Structures are given as structure tokens and as C-alpha cells.
Amino acid sequence: MLFVKYLSFLICSSSTSASLTVREQADSRSVYVGNVDYGCASEIIKQHFMSCGKVIRVTIPANEFGLPKGCAYVEFDNIDAVPKALLLNESELHGRKIKVCAKRTNIPGMKKIRGRSTYVLRSRRPSAVYCRPGYGSAPRFGRSMRYRPY
Ligand SMILES: *[C@@H]1O[C@H](CO)[C@@H](O)[C@H](O)[C@H]1NC(C)=O
Numbered sequence: 001m002l003f004v005k006y007l008s009f010l011i012c013s014s015s016t017s018a019s020l021t022v023r024e025q026a027d028s029r030s031v032y033v034g035n036v037d038y039g040c041a042s043e044i045i046k047q048h049f050m051s052c053g054k055v056i057r058v059t060i061p062a063n064e065f066g067l068p069k070g071c072a073y074v075e076f077d078n079i080d081a082v083p084k085a086l087l088l089n090e091s092e093l094h095g096r097k098i099k100v101c102a103k104r105t106n107i108p109g110m111k112k113i114r115g116r117s118t119y120v121l122r123s124r125r126p127s128a129v130y131c132r133p134g135y136g137s138a139p140r141f142g143r144s145m146r147y148r149p150y
Pocket of ligand 1: 099
């Protein structure tokens with residue numbers, strides 16, 4: 001029992017918690033909602049998506065005049081709610097047909113793999129530079145040999 005618990009902790013920490021930041025995890029649980037009516041309160045949006053899963057927060061971005069941009073982000077407490085929310089694409093909300101897309105478009109872990117490969121390239125270069133002064137110091141060593149009999 002304890003072993004199984006430990007194993008699941010290992011799987012969880014290596015595949016999700018360790019490789020994704022808090023922000024990325026929140027994005028993976030969020031959907032973008034477009035064509036939202038300006039008069040549509042966040043509470044109405046929340047109720048519209050409540051059938052998909054528990055809504056943690058509704059964010060309505062505003063323009064420079066503080067007016068809603070006509071879109072919203074809905075964050076769920078579970079990633080399983082996202083495919084259900086996508087089914088509400090083109091559903092009617094406050095008299096408008098809304099657009100629903102997943103907020104996160106890139107594959108989790110891609111950034112980390114890219115970062116690792118650049119690290120490998122970087123670590124090779126300094127070692128190549130480090131080798132050259134070794135050859136350059138050889139004549140200096142010969143000079144000191146010349147002075148030794150004196
Ligand atoms: C939502 O519907 C629009 C219009 O039909 C479509 O172009 C878009 O691909 C759909 N998006 C998703 C995530 O299904």
C-alpha cells in the first residue's frame with residue numbers, strides 16, 4: 001500500500017508538478033471563450049460552464065478604457081473539464097454564439113526539452129576553448145627548461 005502511494009507520488013511529481021509551472025498548470029485547466037457579450041457578467045459565464053466541472057475563476061480581459069474585450073478565460077479545478085467545455089463551442093450565451101478553445105496550445109514539456117539541448121551545446125563550447133591554452137603553454141614550459149641549467 002505504502003509502496004503504491006510512493007510510486008504514484010513519483011509518477012505525479014515527474015510528469016506534472018515538476019515539469020510544469022503553476023501558471024502552465026492553470027492554463028492547461030483553462031479555456032478561452034470568444035464572442036462574449038459585453039454585458040455578460042462573469043457569474044453568467046461561470047454558470048454556463050458549471051456543467052463541465054468546478055469553475056475556479058472567470059477572467060474577463062479589459063481594453064485600455066477598462067471595457068470588456070468580448071472574451072473570457074474560464075479556469076476549472078480539473079483538466080477533465082476542458083474537453084467538456086470545448087463541446088460548448090457555438091453554444092448560446094446571453095444571446096450570442098460563443099467560441100470555446102483550449103487556452104493551452106503547445107505540448108507540455110516541449111520547452112524543457114529545448115532548454116536541455118541548448119545546455120548540451122553550451123557545455124561543449126567552453127571545454128573546446130579550455131583545451132587551447134593547454135597547447136599555448138607548451139612553449140612557455142620550454143623556456144623555463146632553458147633557464148634551468150643556469
Ligand atoms: C468552434 O466552432 C468554430 C465554428 O464552427 C470552428 O471553426 C472551430 O474550429 C471550433 N473550435 C473548436 C475548439 O472546436
